Structures are given as C-alpha cells and as structure tokens.
Amino acid sequence: MVKIDIYTSSLCGFCYQAKGLLEDKGVAYNEIDIIAQPNRHNEMLERANGQRTVPQIFIDDAHIGGCDDLYSLEARGELDPLLGDHKLQELK
Numbered sequence: 001m002v003k004i005d006i007y008t009s010s011l012c013g014f015c016y017q018a019k020g021l022l023e024d025k026g027v028a029y030n031e032i033d034i035i036a037q038p039n040r041h042n043e044m045l046e047r048a049n050g051q052r053t054v055p056q057i058f059i060d061d062a063h064i065g066g067c068d069d070l071y072s073l074e075a076r077g078e079l080d081p082l083l084g085d086h087k088l089q090e091l092k
Contacts, residue, residue: 002084004029007044007056011035014067015055021070027083059083 004022006029008015022029034041034054048056048063057064059082064070073079 002027002060002082003058005032005058006030007032007034007040007048007054009033009035009054012054018055018057018067018070021074025079025083 004027006015006018006022008019008031010033019029019031032040032044034044044054044056045052047058051066053066055066055070057066057070064073064082070079073082
C-alpha cells in the first residue's frame with residue numbers, strides 16, 4: 001500500500017487544493033500541519049531538501065513537491081501509476 005505524507009498549514013489554499021485532489025482520487029494521506037505541530041517543521045525542511053513552502057508532498061517517501069507539482073503529475077497521467085492499487089483499495 002502506498003504511503004502519502006503531506007505537510008500543510010491551515011492557512012494555505014494550495015494545501016486545500018492538493019488535499020482535494022488526493023481526496024477526489026479516493027486515497028488516504030497522512031497530514032502534518034506544521035502550524036499545529038511546529039516541531040515537525042524541521043522534519044519537513046530536511047525531507048524536502050530545504051523547501052520551505054507548503055504543501056510538501058511525499059508518495060512512498062519520494063518527494064513529489066508542492067501543489068503545482070501534484071497537479072502536473074495528474075495532467076501528464078503520471079499520478080495514478082504512483083498511487084497504484086491504493087486508489088482501488090480505498091474505494092472498496
């Protein structure tokens with residue numbers, strides 16, 4: 001099963017868009033709100049190679065990037081293969 005981590009902020013519209021796409025795909029994700037959990041901010045910076053903006057999205061520990069990157073994968077037809085059977089499992 002694929003693991004999705006998304007670092008967010010409750011003040012970020014792009015975070016809501018990224019989560020919306022994942023929800024539309026029917027996949028579960030682990031949300032880490034760096035405002036509510038400030039101790040996780042350094043973890044995000046380390047995992048995202050210093051990227052400071054949110055969202056920062058990881059699929060199976062691979063850094064996908066932000067909201068625009070997620071939507072670019074979707075537009076190129078590359079997101080579904082990354083999600084694999086996870087989509088189908090969540091919809092059953």
